[in-house]
Amino acid sequence: MYDVAARAGVSTATVSFAFSQPGRVKQSTRELVLATAAAIGYVPSASARGLAKGTAGAIGLYSFDYQLDPGEADLRHFPLYVDVVQRGVQLECRRRGYALMLGAGHKDGDLPAVIDIAGRVDGLIAFAGSAPSEAIIQVSKRIPVVELGSGIAGDDVHTVAVDNRTGMTELTEHLLQVHGFRRFVYLGQSRLPEFSSRYDGFAAALTTAGLPVPEPAHSQPGEDAGTESVVRGYLDELPDVFVCSTDQEALVAIDTLVAAGIDVPGQVAVTGFDGILAGQFATPRLTTVRQPMEEIGRSAVRILAGLLDGTAQPDPAQLHAPFVLGTSCGC
Amino acid sequence: MYDVAARAGVSTATVSFAFSQPGRVKQSTRELVLATAAAIGYVPSASARGLAKGTAGAIGLYSFDYQLDPGEADLRHFPLYVDVVQRGVQLECRRRGYALMLGAGHKDGDLPAVIDIAGRVDGLIAFAGSAPSEAIIQVSKRIPVVELGSGIAGDDVHTVAVDNRTGMTELTEHLLQVHGFRRFVYLGQSRLPEFSSRYDGFAAALTTAGLPVPEPAHSQPGEDAGTESVVRGYLDELPDVFVCSTDQEALVAIDTLVAAGIDVPGQVAVTGFDGILAGQFATPRLTTVRQPMEEIGRSAVRILAGLLDGTAQPDPAQLHAPFVLGTSCGC
DNA sequence: TTGAAAGCGTTACCAC
DNA sequence: GTGGTAACGCTTTCAA
Numbered sequence: 001m002y003d004v005a006a007r008a009g010v011s012t013a014t015v016s017f018a019f020s021q022p023g024r025v026k027q028s029t030r031e032l033v034l035a036t037a038a039a040i041g042y043v044p045s046a047s048a049r050g051l052a053k054g055t056a057g058a059i060g061l062y063s064f065d066y067q068l069d070p071g072e073a074d075l076r077h078f079p080l081y082v083d084v085v086q087r088g089v090q091l092e093c094r095r096r097g098y099a100l101m102l103g104a105g106h107k108d109g110d111l112p113a114v115i116d117i118a119g120r121v122d123g124l125i126a127f128a129g130s131a132p133s134e135a136i137i138q139v140s141k142r143i144p145v146v147e148l149g150s151g152i153a154g155d156d157v158h159t160v161a162v163d164n165r166t167g168m169t170e171l172t173e174h175l176l177q178v179h180g181f182r183r184f185v186y187l188g189q190s191r192l193p194e195f196s197s198r199y200d201g202f203a204a205a206l207t208t209a210g211l212p213v214p215e216p217a218h219s220q221p222g223e224d225a226g227t228e229s230v231v232r233g234y235l236d237e238l239p240d241v242f243v244c245s246t247d248q249e250a251l252v253a254i255d256t257l258v259a260a261g262i263d264v265p266g267q268v269a270v271t272g273f274d275g276i277l278a279g280q281f282a283t284p285r286l287t288t289v290r291q292p293m294e295e296i297g298r299s300a301v302r303i304l305a306g307l308l309d310g311t312a313q314p315d316p317a318q319l320h321a322p323f324v325l326g327t328s329c330g331c
Numbered sequence: 332m333y334d335v336a337a338r339a340g341v342s343t344a345t346v347s348f349a350f351s352q353p354g355r356v357k358q359s360t361r362e363l364v365l366a367t368a369a370a371i372g373y374v375p376s377a378s379a380r381g382l383a384k385g386t387a388g389a390i391g392l393y394s395f396d397y398q399l400d401p402g403e404a405d406l407r408h409f410p411l412y413v414d415v416v417q418r419g420v421q422l423e424c425r426r427r428g429y430a431l432m433l434g435a436g437h438k439d440g441d442l443p444a445v446i447d448i449a450g451r452v453d454g455l456i457a458f459a460g461s462a463p464s465e466a467i468i469q470v471s472k473r474i475p476v477v478e479l480g481s482g483i484a485g486d487d488v489h490t491v492a493v494d495n496r497t498g499m500t501e502l503t504e505h506l507l508q509v510h511g512f513r514r515f516v517y518l519g520q521s522r523l524p525e526f527s528s529r530y531d532g533f534a535a536a537l538t539t540a541g542l543p544v545p546e547p548a549h550s551q552p553g554e555d556a557g558t559e560s561v562v563r564g565y566l567d568e569l570p571d572v573f574v575c576s577t578d579q580e581a582l583v584a585i586d587t588l589v590a591a592g593i594d595v596p597g598q599v600a601v602t603g604f605d606g607i608l609a610g611q612f613a614t615p616r617l618t619t620v621r622q623p624m625e626e627i628g629r630s631a632v633r634i635l636a637g638l639l640d641g642t643a644q645p646d647p648a649q650l651h652a653p654f655v656l657g658t659s660c661g662c
Numbered sequence: 663t664t665g666a667a668a669g670c671g672t673t674a675c676c677a678c
Numbered sequence: 679g680t681g682g683t684a685a686c687g688c689t690t691t692c693a694a
Contacts, residue, residue, distance in 0.1 A: 001671060011681045016673060019441060026679060034441055041469040044442070046451035047387060048671030050378030051686045058432070058451070068422060072625050073415050075608055083418070084404055091399060094435050099448060101389070102421060102431040110350060110365055111375070117430060120377035120389070138372040277406055281612055294403050332687060342665045347689060357663060379687035382670045 001042065008036040019044070058099040059304055060121035061089050062114045064130045065105020066222055075278045080248065081293060082127060084276075085148060088297025089125060096305055098122075104130070118143060123304035125297075128152075129192045144307040146300040149194035158307075158315055160300045164194060164273075167289035167321040168201030171271055172243065174287075174323065176209050179269065179330050181240035186216045187230065187253060188245025198245050198273055221246040231256040238268045241329070247272035247279040247288055254282065254328065265330040275324060285326035292319050332373065339367040350375070389430040390635055391452035392420050393445045395461045396436020397553055406609045411579065412624060413458060415607075416479060419628025420456060427636055429453075435461070449474060454635035456628075459483075460523045475638040477631040480525035489638075489646055491631045495525060495604075498620035498652040499532030502602055503574065505618075505654065507540050510600065510661050512571035517547045518561065518584060519576025529576050529604055552577040562587040569599045572660070578603035578610040578619055585613065585659065596661040606655060616657035623650050 005012045010033060017024045018033035025033070036042075050056045063082055079087070086102075093100045103117035114131035118124050118139040126136055128149035139145055140156040150161040175181045184206065190196040203213040217234075219227040231242070231253045244250035250272030254264050264270055265284055272279055275290030299316055306312040325331050336343045341364060348355045349364035356364070367373075381387045394413055410418075417433075424431045434448035445462035449455050449470040457467060459480035470476055471487040481492040506512045515537065521527040534544040548565075550558040562573070562584045575581035581603030585595050595601055596615055603610055606621030630647055637643040656662050 012672080013674080013681060013683090014679085017680085020673080022441075024679075029679080038465075038469070041472045043446055043470060043473045044450045045382065045671050046447070047378045047381030048686090049450075049673075051376065051382050051688085052671080052673040054673095054686070056378060065425065067426065070422075070626075070629065072623065073410075073418055075611075078415075078418060079404075079410055084409070087404055087409060087414070090433060091401075093433075094396065095398065099451065100433040102424075102433060104425050110353075115374055116377070116388075119375045119380075120430065134369075138369070139374060141372045142374045277608075280406075292403065295401075298401065343688075344666080344690080345664060348664085351689080355663075360663080376687055379670090380689075382672085383687080383689040385670070385689095 001044065003040055004033065004037045004042050007040060008033050056120060056122050058101050058121045059089075059093055059301065060101040060103060060117045060124040061086060062117050062124060062126040062130055063102070063104040064127060065113075067105075075281060076251065080276055080278075081246075081274050081291065084293035085127075085297040088294035089301055090297070091294075092298040092301035092305075096301065098301070098305070115139060118145075122308055125300045125304065128194055144304055146303050148296060148300060149192065150197070151193060158303050160296050160303070160316070161318045162194075162291050162296065162321050163318040164197040164289075164321060165201035165204070167323055168198045168243075168273065169205045170323040171273075171287070171289055172202050172205035173208075174325075175241055175243070175269070175271070175329060176205060176211075179240070181269065182211065183239040183241075184211075184214055185234060185239040185242050186214055186245070187219050187227070187242050187249055188216055189218060189220055190216050190245075195245050202243055216245075219245075219249050221248040224248075224252045227252045228256045232260070235260050235262070238262070241269035241271065244270065244272050247274040247276045247286055250286055250288070250328070251278060251282055254284075254286075265328055269329045271329055275321075279326065282328070284328040287326040287329035287331065288324050289321050290324045291321045295319060332375065334371055335364065335368045335373050338371060339364050387451060387453050389432050389452045390420075390424055390632065391432040391434060391448045391455040392417060393448050393455060393457040393461055394433070394435040395458060396444075398436075406612060407582065411607055411609075412577075412605050412622065415624035416458075416628040419625035420632055421628070422625075423629040423632035423636075427632065429632070429636070446470060449476075453639055456631045456635065459525055475635050477634050479627060479631060480523065481528070482524055489634050491627050491634070491647070492649045493525075493622050493627065493652050494649040495528040495620075495652060496532035496535070498654055499529045499574075499604065500536045501654040502604075502618070502620055503533050503536035504539075505656075506572055506574070506600070506602070506660060507536060507542075510571070512600065513542065514570040514572075515542075515545060516565060516570040516573050517545055517576070518550050518558070518573050518580055519547055520549060520551055521547050521576075526576050533574055547576075550575075550580050552579040555579075555583045558583045559587045563591070566591050566593070569593070572600035572602065575601065575603050578605040578607045578617055581617055581619070581659070582609060582613055585615075585617075596659055600660045602660055606652075610657065613659070615659040618657040618660035618662065619655050620652050621655045622652045626650060 005015045018030045112135040114135050123144045125146045128151035133152050146158045190199045206213045219230050227249045272286045272288040279286030336346045349361045443466040445466050454475040456477045459482035464483045477489045521530045537544045550561050558580045603617045603619040610617030
């Protein structure tokens, strides 16, 4: 910038104005500055601008740090839930002129990685469970934060939530009423609030039907080996249906069962949750609850943008997640 | 940071050292600083750090500014070529501890948007054709730049290139030799080098076979209406095959033909280029040339990382794009 | 092992 | 309409 100013024979203030407040500078001066800048290849430093203005012009998205083997993407591993949500975030950022800073997982040093990303942006979106809540709360005191998936109580953390419970209840009722299933295995985790409400929805339907509610068989999405071994434990005595807390786990379950020579849904049904593409193209097609993934990402950006430009709206209510029929339930 | 220093009774230099050079600070001092920082919710400013260190710790990815209607993602619009490449970039950035800054398209003001992104990062990856070459060249004088898809000649711009030509030649030879096609329509653009080499590969195969080479019927990926109307122009006099320069256009072509009551590949064959998922799940399954999309993204990051940490390797040769048989060619 | 202080490249306030 | 210049919050050199 000093070079531009020197070559154009003006002050740095004028260079700055020429770019940021075109009206404040004489037309001819402005053209001179712009031309000079182009001539010497001026690339303004966003760091300096950010420091001076106190605003970065960017939004951050913090995700899980799942490391994948190099190897081309297949439908089974992409796009998953987080990928489609990210797409929504991306599109909405683009529409509003925000740059998007992506971060995830490990960072050397003593600050949690999420703090590192937070320091670079004007507002942060984080998947629930991707970072320690203390860190999220800490960040939320400096910049607006939206958490995806019901999560941290109160404080300054905004949330984009999906009604997981109702969707899972509807799905379970379908299994009870249409298929007459009675022996259920619930496969998944129930630690994060988002997942526990799925389990709750499942439990509610069984309770209403006067059936006992089984404990969840613990499994984690993304840890296929673990899911597989849990499913194997049921090969000798199959339930009527495996109700899984995510599509990823449901697809692994189906694979495991089929590999063991079991017919799905003939001998045992399987259901998922999320509505990822792989489920739609699986055989049998997965019965599931479809999250509005792209819309989740978009609303998160909308909330942040509102907070940042002062036109904040009340946070939207929970988004609806419809139950979607496939063939894996026996339909 | 001043607050942390004050509360901990040390200087700002010590706070800085406590985080960045643990060894230089007495253990007890360091713990004190870290605890104080956590207590008051210290979130370091990346702008300030970037300005002081002259390095941002982030890599930028600049993409096309295609605006999509809100509406949930379907396989037909996601993931496309750019999405999978981006995934590769993301994974590799994650592995190496770089934050990823995403940017695209319009920015108010007088600087091209790509310059804005460039000012925020240590190295930039840009899709060929997504930004004006002058801007790319300008940026490349300040920070390392990798362009995806053969593009800008010489200069400081690095390139990750795919051998588009060979793939298209192989595909065309298949159409000639196995199917005996003689009447070809080439559908697509040939402006960008990347696309023109596809056309060249097509032309080479025809020339070798002693056939005349038709001019391309102009169409752009992403502009479905245009593609559709071009295809409609051939309904009265169908060729043996539509050779399309991208899968996106090929899928639109198939839709258009089928909608007109024409059997594909019975009455006319259609082929694509890229290897996107939608092609694999289309009916008929698309015969195409598969780009190593994820690997393209990964190598771009590798090149940048090498340049940035001084371990620069010579740029890799062109990546191979294999010809992939589907059923849309009549096989 | 720690502190003082000089940058880093902008912006924006205040004069002129 | 334009120029001087004090921030902005951090890193890093040099001294202590």
